[in-house]
Amino acid sequence: xxxxxxxxxxxxxxxxxxxxxxxxxxxxxxxLGLSLLGVAWFAILLPDYTTRxxxxxxxxxxxxxxxxxxxxxxxxxFVILSTHTRTLSRQVTALVRHQAIRDAVVPTELSxxxxxxxxxxxxxxxxxxQA
Numbered sequence: 001x002x003x004x005x006x007x008x009x010x011x012x013x014x015x016x017x018x019x020x021x022x023x024x025x026x027x028x029x030x031x032l033g034l035s036l037l038g039v040a041w042f043a044i045l046l047p048d049y050t051t052r053x054x055x056x057x058x059x060x061x062x063x064x065x066x067x068x069x070x071x072x073x074x075x076x077x078f079v080i081l082s083t084h085t086r087t088l089s090r091q092v093t094a095l096v097r098h099q100a101i102r103d104a105v106v107p108t109e110l111s112x113x114x115x116x117x118x119x120x121x122x123x124x125x126x127x128x129x130q131a
Contacts, residue, residue: 008044012037 016037043050043066050062059065 005044009041012040012044 016033019033043062047062050065052062054060054062054065057065059068
């Protein structure tokens with residue numbers, strides 16, 4: 001085993017441990033992580049097979065195939081994260097609106113003398129003669 005292979009296997013195992021331990025809990029996520037780790041170890045330990053697979057797919061080298069797959073995966077993750085961010089933003093906006101309406105404070109004292117105060121019928125906000 002070459003030193004770079006040991007380094008890559010150790011690093012990928014560490015990433016999987018952190019992923020499984022701190023970020024996810026679903027069984028499907030764990031199986032996906034283990035599958036990706038297995039594919040990564042296969043490519044690290046047997047680089048000749050990645051080259052053969054690349055040749056079958058019309059790519060010159062295994063490293064190029066891995067690079068192309070990484071690019072595709074990166075775009076996929078970007079789309080998923082941007083969709084998730086947009087969803088979270090909408091949820092936060094709805095929550096803040098709900099809390100603002102729930103916690104609205106109706107003033108009990110007028111800041112000006114009563115003779116100068118105007119009352120507005122909120123049901124007729126569009127009519128100028130009701131103000």
